[in-house]
Amino acid sequence: MRRVTRDSLIGAVFSALSGYLAWALLLETGAQPMPRSAAPSPQAAFPTSAESAPKVASYEIEAKLDTEKHRITGRETIHFVNRSSGALSELWFHLYLNAFKNDKTLFLRSPFGAGRSGDKAREYGYIDVKKLAIAGGDEDLWAQRDRHSPDDPDDETDLRVPLPSPLEPGASLDLQIEFEAQLPEIIERTGYAGSFHFVGQWFPKLARLEPNGTFAHFAFHAQSEFYADFGDYDVALDVPSGFLVGATGTRVRETRDKNRTRLSYHAENVHDFAWTAWDRFETRRETIAGTKVSVLFPPHQQRNAEAELASIRFALPHFNARYGAYPYPTLTVVHPPEAAANAGGMEYPTLITTGGPWYSTLGGGRFIDIVTVHELGHQWFYGLVASNEHDAPFLDEGINSYAEAEALEAHYGSSSVFGAFGLSVSSSALNRLISAARGADEKIAQGAADFATFRSLGAIVYSRTAIVLATLARVYGSERINHALGVYTRKFRFQHPTTTDFLGVMQSELDSRAVSALTLALSERATVDYLVREISNAPVSAAAGVFDGPQGREQKKPEAPHQAAQYSSRVVVYRHGTLQLPVEIELGFEDGTKQLRHWDGSGYTFNVDNVGPSPLVSVSVDPEQRILLDDDRSNNWLDNRGNGTPRLRDRALYTTQMLLGALGP
Amino acid sequence: MSDDREPGRFARLSTAGAACMLLWIFRVLFGLLVGYPVVLAIQASGVTAGPEGDRVLFQPGSLLLLELLRIGAPWLASALRAALLLAALSAVLELLPLALALDLLWLPGRPLGERAGRALRLFPGFLALSGIALLAQAALLLATSLLVAAFKPVLSSSDERLQSMLPIALFGLGLLSCVGVGCVLDVARAALVQRERGPREALSHALVCFREQPASLLLGAYPSIAGGAFGYLSAAWLLTHLAPNGASNASLALGFAAHQLAVLFAIAWRVRWLDLALDLSADRY
Numbered sequence: 001m002r003r004v005t006r007d008s009l010i011g012a013v014f015s016a017l018s019g020y021l022a023w024a025l026l027l028e029t030g031a032q033p034m035p036r037s038a039a040p041s042p043q044a045a046f047p048t049s050a051e052s053a054p055k056v057a058s059y060e061i062e063a064k065l066d067t068e069k070h071r072i073t074g075r076e077t078i079h080f081v082n083r084s085s086g087a088l089s090e091l092w093f094h095l096y097l098n099a100f101k102n103d104k105t106l107f108l109r110s111p112f113g114a115g116r117s118g119d120k121a122r123e124y125g126y127i128d129v130k131k132l133a134i135a136g137g138d139e140d141l142w143a144q145r146d147r148h149s150p151d152d153p154d155d156e157t158d159l160r161v162p163l164p165s166p167l168e169p170g171a172s173l174d175l176q177i178e179f180e181a182q183l184p185e186i187i188e189r190t191g192y193a194g195s196f197h198f199v200g201q202w203f204p205k206l207a208r209l210e211p212n213g214t215f216a217h218f219a220f221h222a223q224s225e226f227y228a229d230f231g232d233y234d235v236a237l238d239v240p241s242g243f244l245v246g247a248t249g250t251r252v253r254e255t256r257d258k259n260r261t262r263l264s265y266h267a268e269n270v271h272d273f274a275w276t277a278w279d280r281f282e283t284r285r286e287t288i289a290g291t292k293v294s295v296l297f298p299p300h301q302q303r304n305a306e307a308e309l310a311s312i313r314f315a316l317p318h319f320n321a322r323y324g325a326y327p328y329p330t331l332t333v334v335h336p337p338e339a340a341a342n343a344g345g346m347e348y349p350t351l352i353t354t355g356g357p358w359y360s361t362l363g364g365g366r367f368i369d370i371v372t373v374h375e376l377g378h379q380w381f382y383g384l385v386a387s388n389e390h391d392a393p394f395l396d397e398g399i400n401s402y403a404e405a406e407a408l409e410a411h412y413g414s415s416s417v418f419g420a421f422g423l424s425v426s427s428s429a430l431n432r433l434i435s436a437a438r439g440a441d442e443k444i445a446q447g448a449a450d451f452a453t454f455r456s457l458g459a460i461v462y463s464r465t466a467i468v469l470a471t472l473a474r475v476y477g478s479e480r481i482n483h484a485l486g487v488y489t490r491k492f493r494f495q496h497p498t499t500t501d502f503l504g505v506m507q508s509e510l511d512s513r514a515v516s517a518l519t520l521a522l523s524e525r526a527t528v529d530y531l532v533r534e535i536s537n538a539p540v541s542a543a544a545g546v547f548d549g550p551q552g553r554e555q556k557k558p559e560a561p562h563q564a565a566q567y568s569s570r571v572v573v574y575r576h577g578t579l580q581l582p583v584e585i586e587l588g589f590e591d592g593t594k595q596l597r598h599w600d601g602s603g604y605t606f607n608v609d610n611v612g613p614s615p616l617v618s619v620s621v622d623p624e625q626r627i628l629l630d631d632d633r634s635n636n637w638l639d640n641r642g643n644g645t646p647r648l649r650d651r652a653l654y655t656t657q658m659l660l661g662a663l664g665p
Numbered sequence: 666m667s668d669d670r671e672p673g674r675f676a677r678l679s680t681a682g683a684a685c686m687l688l689w690i691f692r693v694l695f696g697l698l699v700g701y702p703v704v705l706a707i708q709a710s711g712v713t714a715g716p717e718g719d720r721v722l723f724q725p726g727s728l729l730l731l732e733l734l735r736i737g738a739p740w741l742a743s744a745l746r747a748a749l750l751l752a753a754l755s756a757v758l759e760l761l762p763l764a765l766a767l768d769l770l771w772l773p774g775r776p777l778g779e780r781a782g783r784a785l786r787l788f789p790g791f792l793a794l795s796g797i798a799l800l801a802q803a804a805l806l807l808a809t810s811l812l813v814a815a816f817k818p819v820l821s822s823s824d825e826r827l828q829s830m831l832p833i834a835l836f837g838l839g840l841l842s843c844v845g846v847g848c849v850l851d852v853a854r855a856a857l858v859q860r861e862r863g864p865r866e867a868l869s870h871a872l873v874c875f876r877e878q879p880a881s882l883l884l885g886a887y888p889s890i891a892g893g894a895f896g897y898l899s900a901a902w903l904l905t906h907l908a909p910n911g912a913s914n915a916s917l918a919l920g921f922a923a924h925q926l927a928v929l930f931a932i933a934w935r936v937r938w939l940d941l942a943l944d945l946s947a948d949r950y
Contacts, residue, residue: 003881007888011884011890014895018894301825337825428726429728430731618715633712634712645704648707652701653924660696661931
């Protein structure tokens with residue numbers, strides 16, 4: 001019995017110590033930030049172009065949520081101003097909830113699964129417009145609408161409504177609409193899961209009016225996001241008592257009776273409105289950099305909520321300094337429950353959704369930080385700089401992925417994706433992995449619907465754009481690239497810039513070779529791969545042979561090789577692909593000395609010659625790993641000495657020993 | 666306790682030390698064998714061919730470690746398959762040094778040649794016992810999976826934490842049961858070494874031991890399992906804090922020493938348990 005007690009005690013001590021060590025390895029190394037640089041200072045020399053948006057479409061909405069039927073009954077008034085140069089004879093409405101109406105819609109009919117999640121609808125959703133009239137008139141304009149999206153009889157997400165008379169430039173009208181929105185079971189960005197409701201793309205909304213008088217309208221494609229005009233939103237939401245609500249904008253009024261709660265929200269200079277309601281939300285609130293931040297999260301997810309707040313504490317001031325101050329008084333962060341995971345990872349003006357199971361912060365991974373910082377970055381690259389997400393998704397998702405990685409690496413250093421057990425993974429390394437795996441399958445600067453698959457879009461728009469910008473930052477200086485992006489975000493704040501606008505700013509701020517590389521990488525599928533194939537050495541000896549000189553004929557014999565005091569060395573560096581990027585080349589000699597050479601990247605080969613006392617034994621192209629776009633880094637170096645792999649052998653041996661210890665006899 | 670066993674404390678310690686070294690040497694040899702295809706595949710990728718050698722794989726940020734996974738994926742996949750086959754083969758072949766170690770612990774004075782012959786004779790019995798234990802462990806894990814699947818619909822409306830914790834807890838219990846089977850297996854191996862009456866009798870003897878002294882058997886193995894975990898975690902903690910990247914030669918040496926000490930530490934606690942298993946088995950005869 002004594003032995004049993006002793007063994008129990010020994011085992012318990014070991015267990016306790018193991019538990020402590022495991023906890024330390026999983027949590028401490030993974031969660032502690034490793035500050036690399038302070039938040040950047042604001043770019044005061046480049047003031048923002050505007051503090052408010054030119055308002056084109058402003059909405060007043062009253063909506064009542066039936067949480068049993070998951071249905072919204074609403075009425076809205078759109079105050080629309082024709083700020084274009086042309087008279088308008090028609091309006092285009094986006095009814096994106098109809099994307100989930102049946103399996104034949106543009107969104108759902110893909111045989112490979114719809115959208116980012118790849119999920120099909122389980123319970124369908126739709127929106128019915130009951131009435132559309134111009135204020136003061138009785139005519140129901142909705143009866144005269146087109147019945148389906150252009151050239152697509154199965155889709156009702158993009159509908160044209162003729163106007164009874166042209167709306168001249170500068171003129172305005174108020175449209176009054178009654179509608180009923182049936183939410184789908186959560187599929188993507190919108191819907192319900194149990195009593196949780198996330199309500200996005202839920203009301204009849206005007207397409208963006210371009211300056212030339214055409215509407216940038218498009219059916220809801222599974223790979224696409226959104227595009228709309230700025231305006232003010234006043235939204236009154238009626239939900240059952242006990243439901244906690246988070247929404248775009250600021251809550252300005254709240255009234256309750258026995259069964260229902262009525263909440264009014266006001267948002268200025270935004271281009272969409274989304275909200276959530278759930279009877280199980282818990283909340284954390286904090287003022288960060290002058291913004292009132294609310295986190296709504298499921299029960300038992302306090303750690304995730306704290307991680308989200310921690311991310312915003314460093315990222316909000318960082319983005320404020322880089323891209324101009326966040327102009328809104330509130331920011332709402334919604335962490336959906338696991339059952340509604342498809343509502344996660346999405347951006348709306350002043351409201352973002354994150355996601356992840358309750359144990360997301362364990363184990364050294366920074367999933368919560370990544371998704372929070374990414375969605376926060378969208379407040380600039382989508383929210384304030386409202387480019388067309390359908391036509392040029394790289395302008396929001398791509399540049400934002402760079403901004404996210406830059407912010408995370410500024411705060412967490414090399415462990416911005418993972419940091420535990422002595423292993424760190426950076427955002428740049430992960431983006432490069434994803435980007436290089438797809439190579440240049442498709443060009444970056446193309447419409448969302450033009451990509452072959454969403455996976456292709458994900459790798460090329462998100463990761464490859466981030467890697468293009470990160471490469472330029474490493475090659476030409478990160479401050480120059482970040483400054484140029486800051487100029488872009490300030491110049492086009494509350495505007496709708498295009499790819500041309502973006503490149504125009506880059507041209508004014510960057511070296512012409514950097515702009516050329518950027519343009520080629522974005523528009524031409526340009527790639528680059530630097531490589532070396534062999535190292536050549538030859539002893540330099542005095543010339544031998546028969547020489548006729550003033551003193552007559554002289555015969556010189558060749559020197560023995562061991563007598564050589566100098567070596568002539570050559571390595572040829574090749575450049576594959578059409579991207580020309582300057583690169584450093586490090587030469588290593590037998591006597592241990594090193595030399596650094598510079599190649600501006602022009603031409604397809606570069607001969608690196610050297611004459612010196614020691615033969616060349618190694619070469620490394622881009623030793624600082626600046627060119628993240630380099631297609632294949634394994635061919636960037638050579639070493640004639642044939643370095644061993646002692647660390648690798650140690651790890652391989654240890655890993656297999658542990659494996660055999662666990663699985664063997 | 667058998668009268669044949671060496672009673673002196675020092676002698677028993679030196680015998681245990683010899684058994685540890687024996688198991689460690691074979692673990693090193695088999696480890697090198699199993700890891701070799703993976704090392705070759707990584708070298709073939711070219712990622713470690715530069716002047717920095719394999720240091721690049723352990724740089725902060727893991728840019729080139731991920732590059733290796735991308736570029737070397739085809740080779741690595743084949744190499745891992747080969748390594749798994751070699752691991753399975755090694756797990757079988759490790760039964761020989763295990764038989765040698767048990768024989769050494771049971772009767773330390775036997776000549777090496779005779780001991781080796783005996784280990785070879787015991788090998789089929791050890792193999793049969795391992796096969797039976799493996800089947801039992803597979804059945805336990807299958808039962809656990811079925812249990813988790815049965816709970817899933819019940820849990821779907823419950824709290825998220827419960828939804829993920831319960832399957833983990835059930836799998837934890839399943840794994841603990843597998844460890845329990847492993848403990849019984851070790852006592853059966855001890856019985857086989859002691860009596861050489863075939864795996865069936867050894868197994869029934871071990872089951873009798875388990876039925877009569879479950880606490881002694883399970884708690885006897887507890888320090889071995891927890892000690893092994895502690896050794897491996899200590900090495901990981903030490904290297905994380907002292908030599909996170911293994912860049913210098915000193916940190917390379919430190920890493921190798923820490924790793925092998927951890928393996929030796931785990932083996933030492935296993936040998937202690939094997940010694941105990943011999944006692945438990947002998948007590949029932």
